Amino acid sequence: MLISSYNREGIGDTLIVMLNNSEQTQLKTERRQNIARVFDETSGETKGYNFFSVSDLFSINEKGPVTLTEQQVAVMNKALEEAGFSDLLTADLSPKFVVGHVKECVPHPDSDHLSITQTEIDGGKVLQIVCGAPNIAQGQKVVVAKVGAIMPSGMVIWDGELRGEPSHGMICSARELNLEQEPAKKGILVLPEATPTGEAFQVDF
Structure with a gap:
């Protein structure tokens, strides 16, 4: 699952990506380059990523939920790899x-x-x-x-x-x-x- 949102006016040029439910978990973050991984402190499971200065990767015109194209997700995966993260994101184009x-x-x-x-x-x-x-x-x-x-x-x-x-x-x-x-x-x-x-x-x- 790939849930993403963007609000430049509210939080700046940051794309928030959620992969799993993080409710009732103790979260920690680790930042490498312009990407922060959010994970469960106990299990180590990745809960999501924050892509800072995401406009350096591609432009986003929406405000709120963002449906990322396969091409955009491929760019994000390359950025994750270059930053040393091992997760691989998969595009989700289905309507919610x-x-x-x-x-x-x-x-x-x-x-x-x-x-x-x-x-x-x-x-x-x-x-x-x-x-x-x-x-x-x-x-x-x-x-x-x-x-x-x-x-x-x-x-x-x-x-x-x-x-x-x-x-x-x-x-x-x-x-x-x-x-x-x-x-x-x-x-x-x-x-x-x-x-x-x-x-x-x-x-x-």
Whole structure:
């Protein structure tokens, strides 16, 4: 997995790359040339990299999440090698926000407000996603933030567990997607039935 973000106005000319969930871990960094490796102090597992002065490698026009091309990732891998790091990055061009079809929705056995859904996304893949929205129901077309998505709030979506049930993504509300034109009502955003399952959903940051 390759999650990257860039905000020149906020943090300068630095590309932040996340490879694994770093929550609840003690992190350390080591810097070589213009690259800092972020890793778990206990396991030594690489959690990500910061590429400083990234404009020396290539230009980035986006603000927020960045989808890196295979060519850009190849340039980054060369820079990692030249700096003496051994990790090899792999480009991830798949959309992180897609239209999902709630194929099944049942009450959570250990909660009075959570539901367990089986939701189809792009490529026909079905994800189990635990959802707390009161209006979630079988048959709906919804917006799914897949694992690796960066929300407009800056939160990153990881695999998780809610009350003992695995959850692999998030079914989003209009507010979470920063859709100001949508009514600020409680619950997830329900799309028209004709919206194609798996279609990428555009989120503005």
